[in-house]
Amino acid sequence: MKNFQNSPFVKTKAGEQLQIDKDGSLGLLALGDIGLQLWRQKKIAHHNELEIRKSKVVSSNSSTKES
Amino acid sequence: MIKKMMLIGWDAADWKIINPLIEKGHMPNLEKLINGGTIGNLATMDPAYSPMLWTSIATGKHAYKHGIHGFLQPSEDKKSLKPVLSTSRTVKAIWQILSEHDYKCHSVGWWPSHPAEEMNGISISNFYQKDTGLLKDGWEMMSGCIHPASEEERFAALRVHPEELTGQHILPFVPNAEKIDQTKDTRIYSIAQVTAHAASIQAAFTNIIRNEEWDFAAVYFDSIDHYSHGFMKYHPPKQDHIAQNAFDLYKDVVTGGYRYHDMLLGRLMDLAGEETTIMLISDHGFQPDHLRPKNIPKEPGGAVYEHSPYGVIGMIGPEIKKDHLIHGAGLLDICPTILSHYGLAIGEDMDGKVLTDAYAQPLESTFIESWESIPFTKFKSPSNYEMDKESEAAMVQQLVALGYVDDIHKDFTQAVKDTENFNNYNLAKSYLFGGKLNEAISILEKLIKENPHIPRYRFHLASCYQTKGKLKESRALVDQLKEKEYYNPVALDMMEATLLMGEKKYNEALTLFKSIEDKVDKLQSHILTKIAKCYMSIGFRDKAEEALEKEMELDYEYAPMHLMYGVIHYQKGNHDIAIESLLTSIGMEYNNSVAHRFLGLALFNKGEYQVAADSLEMSLRFNSKNNLARAKLIEIYKTHLDQPNKAALHSQNFHQNIKGEVIIVSGLPRSGTSMMMQMLDHAGIEIYTDKIREADSNNPKGYYEHNNVKSLRRNKRWVAESMDKAVKVISNFIPHLPLIYNYKIIFMERDLDEILTSQREMLMKLGAKDRHEEYPLQVMNSFKKSRDKSKLWASKQSNIEMIEVAYSDVIDNPFEEALRISEFLDHRVTPEDLIKPIDTKLYRQRKKTSTIN
Numbered sequence: 065m066k067n068f069q070n071s072p073f074v075k076t077k078a079g080e081q082l083q084i085d086k087d088g089s090l091g092l093l094a095l096g097d098i099g100l101q102l103w104r105q106k107k108i109a110h111h112n113e114l115e116i117r118k119s120k121v122v123s124s125n126s127s128t129k130e131s
Numbered sequence: 132m133i134k135k136m137m138l139i140g141w142d143a144a145d146w147k148i149i150n151p152l153i154e155k156g157h158m159p160n161l162e163k164l165i166n167g168g169t170i171g172n173l174a175t176m177d178p179a180y181s182p183m184l185w186t187s188i189a190t191g192k193h194a195y196k197h198g199i200h201g202f203l204q205p206s207e208d209k210k211s212l213k214p215v216l217s218t219s220r221t222v223k224a225i226w227q228i229l230s231e232h233d234y235k236c237h238s239v240g241w242w243p244s245h246p247a248e249e250m251n252g253i254s255i256s257n258f259y260q261k262d263t264g265l266l267k268d269g270w271e272m273m274s275g276c277i278h279p280a281s282e283e284e285r286f287a288a289l290r291v292h293p294e295e296l297t298g299q300h301i302l303p304f305v306p307n308a309e310k311i312d313q314t315k316d317t318r319i320y321s322i323a324q325v326t327a328h329a330a331s332i333q334a335a336f337t338n339i340i341r342n343e344e345w346d347f348a349a350v351y352f353d354s355i356d357h358y359s360h361g362f363m364k365y366h367p368p369k370q371d372h373i374a375q376n377a378f379d380l381y382k383d384v385v386t387g388g389y390r391y392h393d394m395l396l397g398r399l400m401d402l403a404g405e406e407t408t409i410m411l412i413s414d415h416g417f418q419p420d421h422l423r424p425k426n427i428p429k430e431p432g433g434a435v436y437e438h439s440p441y442g443v444i445g446m447i448g449p450e451i452k453k454d455h456l457i458h459g460a461g462l463l464d465i466c467p468t469i470l471s472h473y474g475l476a477i478g479e480d481m482d483g484k485v486l487t488d489a490y491a492q493p494l495e496s497t498f499i500e501s502w503e504s505i506p507f508t509k510f511k512s513p514s515n516y517e518m519d520k521e522s523e524a525a526m527v528q529q530l531v532a533l534g535y536v537d538d539i540h541k542d543f544t545q546a547v548k549d550t551e552n553f554n555n556y557n558l559a560k561s562y563l564f565g566g567k568l569n570e571a572i573s574i575l576e577k578l579i580k581e582n583p584h585i586p587r588y589r590f591h592l593a594s595c596y597q598t599k600g601k602l603k604e605s606r607a608l609v610d611q612l613k614e615k616e617y618y619n620p621v622a623l624d625m626m627e628a629t630l631l632m633g634e635k636k637y638n639e640a641l642t643l644f645k646s647i648e649d650k651v652d653k654l655q656s657h658i659l660t661k662i663a664k665c666y667m668s669i670g671f672r673d674k675a676e677e678a679l680e681k682e683m684e685l686d687y688e689y690a691p692m693h694l695m696y697g698v699i700h701y702q703k704g705n706h707d708i709a710i711e712s713l714l715t716s717i718g719m720e721y722n723n724s725v726a727h728r729f730l731g732l733a734l735f736n737k738g739e740y741q742v743a744a745d746s747l748e749m750s751l752r753f754n755s756k757n758n759l760a761r762a763k764l765i766e767i768y769k770t771h772l773d774q775p776n777k778a779a780l781h782s783q784n785f786h787q788n789i790k791g792e793v794i795i796v797s798g799l800p801r802s803g804t805s806m807m808m809q810m811l812d813h814a815g816i817e818i819y820t821d822k823i824r825e826a827d828s829n830n831p832k833g834y835y836e837h838n839n840v841k842s843l844r845r846n847k848r849w850v851a852e853s854m855d856k857a858v859k860v861i862s863n864f865i866p867h868l869p870l871i872y873n874y875k876i877i878f879m880e881r882d883l884d885e886i887l888t889s890q891r892e893m894l895m896k897l898g899a900k901d902r903h904e905e906y907p908l909q910v911m912n913s914f915k916k917s918r919d920k921s922k923l924w925a926s927k928q929s930n931i932e933m934i935e936v937a938y939s940d941v942i943d944n945p946f947e948e949a950l951r952i953s954e955f956l957d958h959r960v961t962p963e964d965l966i967k968p969i970d971t972k973l974y975r976q977r978k979k980t981s982t983i984n
Contacts, residue, residue: 080397087297093330094394096337096402097289100330 086110134450135407136472137340138349138465139399140188140241141392142181143356144443145416146172148366148389157390160397161445164411168447169489171457172719175415177564178557179438180535182215184414184462185242185351189224191466191481194561195570197222199243200554201432202535203527205547212539212550213523214530215243217256218516223502225466226250226349231507232475234346239336241351246275249510253339254278255286257351260331262324263525266294273522289334293323300326304358304387307380321361322384326391329354333395340402347469352395358388359417360434360534366419385419400447408448408472414462416441431553434534436655441688441719446489457488458714459721471496478502482565552582559591568599586612593626600848602633621650625658632665635846641665654685660692668845672699690720697726701733709733724754732763740771758870761785762928782929785870789930791854793872794956797862797921798879799914801889803938804859807877808835809968810949811857814960819853832968835859843867865921874931875956878922881938883911945969 082091084102092099152158153165164170176184176193186199194200198221203212220243226236230251237252238244245256259276272287301308304322313319329352336350362384364370369378396411403409416439444460463483470477471485471494480501487493499505518526530536540546555574562571575592582588589608596605609626624647631640644662651658659682666675679696682689697712713730717723731746744767750760761781768778794816796807809832812818819837826833839849840860847869854872868874887910925931934955941948949962 085299087299088295089299090303090326090391090394093291093300093326094333094391094398096398097334097341098337100289100291100334 136347137403137409139411140351141355141413142353143359143417144413148419158393160393164445164447169452169455170445171460172441173444174461175440178560179415179435182243188462188465190222191483193482193565200557202530203550209547214526217244217248225469229347230510235344237339237348239350240332246516247278255335260328266292286335291327291330293327296323304384325354325357358385411445413442431537450490452491458718460486571595597633621647637665637668690716694726701729706733706737722753724750728760740767756788758788789873790871793853793874794857795874795876796859801886802879802881804879805830805834808859810965813968814964817856819856819858862921863917866924876933878935880935
């Protein structure tokens with residue numbers, strides 16, 4: 065399967081455009097395996113992004129403390 | 132070219148919910164299917180329990196043949212309960228037949244299909260999507276869910292756990308979900324569960340369709356049924372007993388569920404492509420409107436009372452008619468239709484028909500005796516499968532939680548016994564639905580013997596006895612139930628009144644029905660149709676019509692109501708209304724021989740001879756012994772369609788159905804019928820008489836009558852008792868003779884003036900005033916009309932031989948006439964014996980010159 069991780073939308077065969085959001089949607093579930101995987105990838109990407117931001121905050125906090 | 136087919140199952144989908152959603156544009160994908168294809172009602176079966184129904188769909192067989200009789204079954208050691216499994220099925224399913232013929236088949240979620248069966252493709256069982264564990268604990272997939280097992284990892288990853296869902300998934304169902312305290316109200320989680328289950332099935336199925344080769348793919352969603360059982364009570368319009376707050380919160384769940392399924396359908400239609408035939412079906416409907424029951428009866432499987440008798444069918448594909456409506460489809464028709472679609476033979480032991488009307492070019496059907504006797508070698512059914520006890524218990528518990536199964540008795544011996552009883556009760560009902568009364572009766576009798584304290588077995592047995600015509604036995608059971616106050620008294624009164632109808636006591640039945648009319652649930656009991664039947668039987672056609680029209684306002688979807696309405700209008704000569712009503716009835720219940728017969732008769736009267744013949748042929752398909760339909764068909768083929776070969780074939784079958792012969796003495800009253808009966812009696816022919824009407828001065832030698840004859844219009848059973856005997860039947864009853872006997876009719880003729888004089892004298896002797904002045908012309912004409920009509924009818928029947936005998940000739944030339952009668956009766960009597968009782972002195976009203984009018 066193609067990696068749509070960075071795309072905000074997925075297009076169905078019939079041309080319908082669905083937003084890929086971290087919270088998911090019934091539309092994505094209805095797309096079946098592809099919709100499910102896109103949603104899960106988005107969730108993971110979002111989670112990773114948060115983790116990165118969190119680690120950045122932590123490291124900037126710790127460097128502030130150190131300094 | 133292989134014709135691909137995708138079979139999509141939506142448990143409990145109902146047009147009554149779908150139609151308004153389509154009107155609002157809320158189900159665009161189904162709308163596309165409807166406009167581009169063929170749709171119709173899909174009649175369910177009894178009992179309407181999903182595992183039984185979906186197995187009937189997959190096998191084309193009644194439950195009493197396929198072996199699935201409920202939700203649960205006792206384990207082999209009878210120490211625990213387990214859900215019904217694919218291994219419980221005793222006959223072959225469509226995917227097995229197709230796989231054996233090298234078609235690439237896939238099946239996902241069918242109920243029951245665990246453990247996953249071997250097939251020429253991937254099968255995923257109905258336990259695949261179940262969330263038996265918490266997400267954080269890893270949520271292992273139960274073993275046996277996937278065939279081939281090598282694909283387990285691939286599909287395990289495609290399951291959706293309800294805990295994964297977010298507000299985005301729930302808000303379309305419950306827009307004010309944030310107002311709910313989920314620690315107290317767990318209904319939001321149940322919506323998430325149902326939605327996640329459907330998502331898992333969709334994910335697995337789409338993955339297969341996208342990545343595998345396929346010729347046939349079947350998928351089953353139980354979700355509409357689950358949304359409906361949980362939330363239909365909140366569906367608008369609000370019912371009085373529903374709290375406003377709950378209504379406001381949950382009123383959109385059911386429509387949300389349907390809209391979600393439309394999205395699922397849209398994706399599947401996209402993936403299938405236009406070259407594939409798609410068949411969308413549901414196993415039963417679900418009452419969405421004022422027909423919703425307020426309370427679910429407290430009996431095992433009571434949730435079934437929320438179902439409605441018609442599911443949906445929609446088909447679209449290159450060979451399917453566009454924008455077309457089919458009538459008379461049933462669950463048992465799906466498997467034969469799929470077999471024909473692939474050009475495979477239909478097992479003669481399958482119980483349905485091919486839905487050929489859905490196809491632009493009719494499908495050709497071939498038949499084999501049975502697929503069961505043919506050994507399949509390519510794919511084996513799972514055997515010796517044992518579920519682990521933990522999974523077994525979890526699955527049983529899910530069925531309890533969903534309301535399919537009552538709480539399990541703590542004592543397992545009792546729990547096993549309860550399950551066996553429930554399944555046997557369902558088996559009996561399946562036999563009953565399949566018209567196998569004797570088998571149903573035998574099971575119910577056994578259940579009563581073992582469980583004398585359970586009244587519903589007696590109640591159903593009483594109903595079976597009624598259908599079987601064992602009215603005494605039925606009465607005994609009803610009396611027992613009444614005496615011991617075993618059962619709901621109003622239900623018993625309904626049963627009693629129906630029994631009275633069976634006993635032909637229509638006035639008493641009507642009085643009882645009227646007395647409970649306001650106490651029963653008019654919709655469930657269809658009491659108004661029963662009242663209409665009583666009115667019909669006592670000759671109040673207008674009142675019957677009125678009762679039926681009232682019932683129509685309450686519930687339009689009741690086939691017997693439309694049938695009776697059609698019959699009334701046929702009898703009134705309103706053939707257009709009759710045809711419309713009968714078609715409606717047939718659309719709802721296709722396999723009713725009587726409805727097809729009356730449709731044929733009404734079409735005949737409209738001069739539509741070919742379609743009339745088609746309808747009558749259909750009537751014979753459902754009851755080949757229906758000689759009434761056959762007689763009309765013979766007439767149509769002979770007289771109107773110039774098809775003597777078909778007429779001859781039916782004529783041959785007509786005579787094969789004949790059970791015996793009856794001698795009828797007929798004519799107008801006072802035409803000498805009693806004299807002829809007396810002659811036959813003296814000549815040694817056994818007479819069918821109850822001797823109730825004794826000899827008097829009007830008929831000094833007796834009347835030779837039987838009271839049963841007067842009920843011939845309604846009750847024809849007694850004719851069997853008159854076989855090989857002579858029976859007196861007044862001429863206007865002749866057209867009501869059942870056509871399953873041969874008749875030799877001796878039709879007595881007498882001058883009409885003489886008859887009228889004789890009748891008047893008789894009436895005066897009985898105390899009537901001299902009505903001479905009121906009589907003549909009108910009465911004379913009416914007598915003449917009635918006599919001529921009966922004779923004309925009799926002359927057209929191939930099972931009737933008739934001889935006309937003039938009363939005056941018998942008196943004037945007794946031996947010659949007796950000789951003629953003797954020959955007519957194949958010399959069963961001698962002329963000498965026949966003439967012995969003739970008493971010329973009784974010829975008291977002789978005209979000077981007699982002429983036959």
